[in-house]
Amino acid sequence: RKRRAPANIYGALRFLQKNNSMDERSRMVKNLLSCDNSGGEARFRRTEIDFSNMFARDLLPAKNGEEQTMQFLLEVVEILTNYIRKTFDRSTKVLDFHHPHQLLEGMEGFNLELSDQPESLEQILVDCRDTLKYGVRTGHPRFFNQLSTGLDIVGLAGEWLTSTANTNMFTYEIAPVFVLMEQLTLKKMREIVGWPDGEGDGIFSPGGAISNMYSVMIARYKFFPEVKTKGMAAAPRLILFTSEHSHYSIKKASAALGFGTENLILLKTDERGRVIPADLEAKVIDAKQKGFVPLFVNATAGTTVYGAFDPINEIADICEKYNIWLHVDGAWGGGLLMSRKHRHKLSGVERANSVTWNPHKMMGVPLQCSAILVRERGLLQGCNSMCAGYLFQPDKQYDVTYDTGDKAIQCGRHVDIFKFWLMWKAKGTVGFEQHIDKCLDLSAYLYNKIKNREGYEMVFQGEPQHTNVCFWYIPPSLRGLPDGAERRERLHKVAPKIKAMMMESGTTMVGYQPQGEKVNFFRMVISNPAATRSDIDFLIDEIERLGNDL
């Protein structure tokens, strides 16, 4: 088992020890080592402490545990701040890849197994370092692998505070400030969606899939409230619609909520991945002719792979005509509402009955932060309330309409709002706008760089609507091959091979996938505030370096 040498003493402290008389030194050392109450609040700083004989039981609430607690936390903070510095340093790797079996066997003493007896705090600190060492730096300027990237410092501070407050969103009683922040922020988001005076309802949920699930539940409750008590048997056969390019969470919801995936009809898209409204109308008519009830249409604002925006206004016309719930899944594209330049891509969103919008994606908020917004007030509550007496007492001394728990499908609910609220305070609406405009500029730069470049083929033509740039890299050995089964088969293997080498070398990360008939291609997405043109250039260089000889 690996043990770390005791922490190095501060340079300043060493300096003092060398350069001063014993008397002065002892006063200085005392001053350096202990807390200074002169500011009204105690200030701690890290001191030399031997954690090898200290255990969790020595920390607060242990008697006299305060000093050890502070030193332990500061030691952790040092590990974290070092990690943060490295995250933003392009000379470090994005990841230090190991296979599962390697990590399970124990890398250099990093033992993942749990034991009956406690480990020393020194070992705990080593475990913290190792956990970060073998992880992935999702905030690295060259991490492009997911829709959520980047490490926002204010958001991070917000998360640290949130976990220190360690409370729960279900009642105003135990989360007064957070409950109000959620309420005000949701209202602001609804204003930005375009609902008059920000009226409506909403809640933060554990991710876009759950937010989308909410939308289906609420739609069902709106049209068939008896399902809540009597089950799906009380309703006719209900049909949901979403595009073949939409996120799989709509399908998950249709399975989980008892609709069945066969009652989710996939809509055709144009070659850019946008729903063809005529196909929706034809399928709605078809369902009605079969005696089924079209209940719910999902329009995606920013599809996962292509970044496509479905034409919301045309879809809304059809939904209004046939009295169907319109949900807009803006998990990925909702952030563009913050940009005066790009929000037109969600034109018509104000006609939606509900909207999913994940600030943890395009707006750079730390994970998790996803909102479901609902235009009609009262549906969330009506759909989910069970009036548990032990949580939601009507005879509390404050206005209990602020208790949000009964709106949720959860009971306890994590505080996801604070980091977002704090970032909004710190950046302002304009800060989010600048971030989004910058990311879209960068993706335009990438698109323009590769659209006519030798060895590249775009998966769809035309400038991308979002930051998704989808392309094949064609290694020289494939460039002469005619289109056909052999070329397709070989091309299908190119992106996985390059990705594997990227991960092994740790230089950058970008996603790939097939889509429908299209063989594996790279999907580049940019939401990382640390990324610059030089990182885009690096990515292209790296793809060519790794893929040249395939």
Place this chain on the structure above:
Amino acid sequence: RKRRAPANIYGALRFLQKNNSMDERSRMVKNLLSCDNSGGEARFRRTEIDFSNMFARDLLPAKNGEEQTMQFLLEVVEILTNYIRKTFDRSTKVLDFHHPHQLLEGMEGFNLELSDQPESLEQILVDCRDTLKYGVRTGHPRFFNQLSTGLDIVGLAGEWLTSTANTNMFTYEIAPVFVLMEQLTLKKMREIVGWPDGEGDGIFSPGGAISNMYSVMIARYKFFPEVKTKGMAAAPRLILFTSEHSHYSIKKASAALGFGTENLILLKTDERGRVIPADLEAKVIDAKQKGFVPLFVNATAGTTVYGAFDPINEIADICEKYNIWLHVDGAWGGGLLMSRKHRHKLSGVERANSVTWNPHKMMGVPLQCSAILVRERGLLQGCNSMCAGYLFQPDKQYDVTYDTGDKAIQCGRHVDIFKFWLMWKAKGTVGFEQHIDKCLDLSAYLYNKIKNREGYEMVFQGEPQHTNVCFWYIPPSLRGLPDGAERRERLHKVAPKIKAMMMESGTTMVGYQPQGEKVNFFRMVISNPAATRSDIDFLIDEIERLGNDL
């Protein structure tokens, strides 16, 4: 708008400035203010910085933003460590209560509204302080209001690291270490449940309600897999059973998943709140006679209000006899499995098909941390998988069976495992056991203190099974009154009044609620590692002080 004076300079720095020659001083100051690379890794310490002209845009990834970033984070850490010290200090209040309208109007300049323009980092730091100031100290030794209380320092460190790593559980690719930690921890939990070799499956979910929802989904998939594709119409009328004392999440699940709350049958309990098995069997037979299909029984291990443990073995006998899925909701009581002294209360849990267990309750892990454990492998995956090509590529270079995302109803999933894993390392299994035994000892102390005390009536007789102690405080003015409508009506108002005064004075917090025919009573629960007998004594003194003249 409130502005804070610039941070006070370190005492040490002031000392140096007073007591040394210019030359020495400048060297020392330099040494104190800058980073010290002597340890191989840079070490930062807090310095005097004026944040009033600094903004989020000046932090990393801004050019030359490293020093500001570190100073800002250290400033935040100082706010947090001060909060932590106060949390454990009994001379501080549990909360500083304000009504929603007061906070919304802006307390001493604490403005919750979001604006278009950025705030300075100084204001952001003020906002952090204010957020904590007007919140509730859920780690305070006298906070007894919820099942989740306490502030575990190692767990907190784990959360800080988790948010710094800012990643997502869906694939091994971007969360290699966390995915493995989850796998090993779930296996360990299944071993403790008693499944041979810890075999089975499981996942961490966003709270016990979602874990319970999973159990209903999986049961349905096990017996009627066609519901996934065809919806509830493909199944006969399915019946769920749970006790009238069980958590309302089972009811929420029955509504959400399309069963309907009327198809959830509530079981009678004995006067201690435990399911009467004969009532279950009678209701199962009744359902079958009506042509319905009994699908799922929930046995609660630790009910929310009484802390009752349903007799799992007797319930399991019935489930086996009628081929019904047995779920054990151990969200609250699961932690007792860690205690050799108390685990017998869950006797028979190894016969369950699925188990909910929330380490964020009785085990003191920071919110959120809830596991759903499933005895049969493959069901979770079968039930929820949708095989999204863009996330779960079969042609990755590593063993993709480690990609857990397709088991979940979520897509993105928060990293809830690390804090728990780190606490387990730091405390060992024995540390959790000691914590649990101590909490149960404390509740026995409370029970013994008040069971025959003047002015107290127990809601149910006999020593509590869990840490829940349910009691009425009878103010002197009510003690002579005969039982009847007037006494009931007046007694119903006592707990809310005392609770309101407690919150206004901020001295302690404990929950109350009615249950069935029983008027409002206090539900004391102990999961807080900081609580001692003196805090129990304080609570009782406080109830008497506040309630004496009612």
